[in-house]
Amino acid sequence: MEYKNSDLKKLATEIERDLKSEKSTKELKAKYLGKQGLFSSQLKKIGTIAKEKRAEYGKEANTLKQYIEESLEQKAFTELNKISTSKQIDVTAKFDINTPEEKKPKLLSQPGSQHPLTQELEYILGIFTSMGFDIEECRQIDNDYNMFEALNFPKGHPARDLWDTFWTDENLIPPAHTSTMQNRVLRKYEPPIRVVIPGRCYRNEATDASHEHTLHQIEGVYVDQGISLGDMIGTIKTYLEAFFNTELKAKVQPAFFPFTEPDLEFLISCPFCAQAGCNICGKTGWIEAMGCGMIHPNVLKEGGLDPEKYSGFAWGFGLDRLVMIKNGIEDIRWLHSGNLNFIKQF
Numbered sequence: 497m498e499y500k501n502s503d504l505k506k507l508a509t510e511i512e513r514d515l516k517s518e519k520s521t522k523e524l525k526a527k528y529l530g531k532q533g534l535f536s537s538q539l540k541k542i543g544t545i546a547k548e549k550r551a552e553y554g555k556e557a558n559t560l561k562q563y564i565e566e567s568l569e570q571k572a573f574t575e576l577n578k579i580s581t582s583k584q585i586d587v588t589a590k591f592d593i594n595t596p597e598e599k600k601p602k603l604l605s606q607p608g609s610q611h612p613l614t615q616e617l618e619y620i621l622g623i624f625t626s627m628g629f630d631i632e633e634c635r636q637i638d639n640d641y642n643m644f645e646a647l648n649f650p651k652g653h654p655a656r657d658l659w660d661t662f663w664t665d666e667n668l669i670p671p672a673h674t675s676t677m678q679n680r681v682l683r684k685y686e687p688p689i690r691v692v693i694p695g696r697c698y699r700n701e702a703t704d705a706s707h708e709h710t711l712h713q714i715e716g717v718y719v720d721q722g723i724s725l726g727d728m729i730g731t732i733k734t735y736l737e738a739f740f741n742t743e744l745k746a747k748v749q750p751a752f753f754p755f756t757e758p759d760l761e762f763l764i765s766c767p768f769c770a771q772a773g774c775n776i777c778g779k780t781g782w783i784e785a786m787g788c789g790m791i792h793p794n795v796l797k798e799g800g801l802d803p804e805k806y807s808g809f810a811w812g813f814g815l816d817r818l819v820m821i822k823n824g825i826e827d828i829r830w831l832h833s834g835n836l837n838f839i840k841q842f
C-alpha cells in the first residue's frame with residue numbers, strides 16, 4: 497500500500513523494519529498501539545491536517561492500523577510455532593525402562609500433563625454428575641435433521657445462517673453446536689431427563705485471537721412434568737456457583753434461538769472483580785455465561801414427548817472461553833497449537 501500522507505508512509509516503513517527485527521510482539525504492540533504509542537500519537541494529529549485531506553488521511557490511517565494489528569497477530573502466531581518446533585525429538589530412538597534417566601529425552605522422562613480443556617471439562621462434568629445429570633457425548637458428524645429441522649429451523653429459514661458451518665459432499669455436517677444432540681437425548685431417555693452433552697463444535701469462522709473454527713460446548717437438557725423457568729435459573733446458578741466456587745448474582749436477558757421459547761442469555765455477576773469492573777467483564781460487572789431457554793414445544797414434539805404433559809429447559813455454553821478467562825490465556829489459538837511448552841504449564 498502506498499500512503500499519500502508522508503507521516504503515515506514513514507510509520508509504515510518503520511513498522512516494516514521492526515517486523516523483520518528481533519523485537520518481540522509485546523514490545524511492538526506497546527510501541528505502536530499503546531496509549532502513548534507511535535500510531536496513537538499520529539492519529540491525534542488529524543486536527544492539523546487540512547480539512548479537504550482529512551477524509552483521505554482517516555482512511556489511510558485506518559488501513560495502516562489494520563495492517564499493524566494483523567501483522568502483529570501473525571507475528572505472535574509465528575513465534576508460538578517456533579517454540580514448538582525448536583525442540584528436536586528423535587522419533588526413531590528406542591527407550592525402555594532400563595535407560596538411564598539422563599539419556600532419556602526430557603519429554604519422555606517427564607510425566608505427561610492433561611490439556612487445560614480436558615482438565616476443565618472433567619471438573620465441570622464432576623459438578624453436573626453430583627447434581628444428578630447423565631453424560632452423553634456429542635457426535636462429531638451429523639445431518640441436516642439434527643442440526644436444523646429437529647430444532648425447529650424450517651428449511652430455508654434465515655436463522656440457519658447464525659450457525660453457519662461446513663458441509664461435506666454427502667450433505668453431512670460437523671455440528672456447529674451441541675444442540676444437535678437434543679433430539680437424540682429426548683428420544684433415548686424417559687422423563688425425568690437430566691443430561692449434559694459435552695462436544696466439539698465447528699464454525700465457519702475466520703480465526704483470530706478470540707475466534708476459532710473449532711470450539712467446545714456443554715449442552716444441558718432437563719425435562720420433566722411441571723418444569724418452569726425458575727427451575728432453569730436455579731439449576732444454572734447452582735452450577736455456576738459451584739464452578740466459580742463463590743456466590744453469584746444472576747440475571748437473564750432476551751436472546752434468539754429457534755429451539756427455545758423464551759430464548760435467554762444467562763448473565764452472572766463478575767466473579768473476578770465482585771462487580772467493581774475489570775477487563776474480563778469489560779467493566780460492566782456482568783459476564784454472559786450462556787444461551788438458554790425453555791425447550792420449544794415443537795422440539796419436544798419432534799423428540800416424541802407431549803408438550804402438554806412435559807416441559808423442560810436447555811442451555812449451551814462454551815468451554816474455551818472459560819478456560820481462557822480462568823488461566824489468563826489471551827489468544828484462543830494456543831489451545832489448538834499442539835505446543836507442548838504451552839500444555840506443560842498446566
Ligand code: PHE
Nearest residue numbers: 673675787788789810811812
Ligand atoms: N446452541 C446455542 C448456541 O450455540 C446455545 C443454546 C443451547 C441456547 C440450548 C439455548 C438452548 O449458541
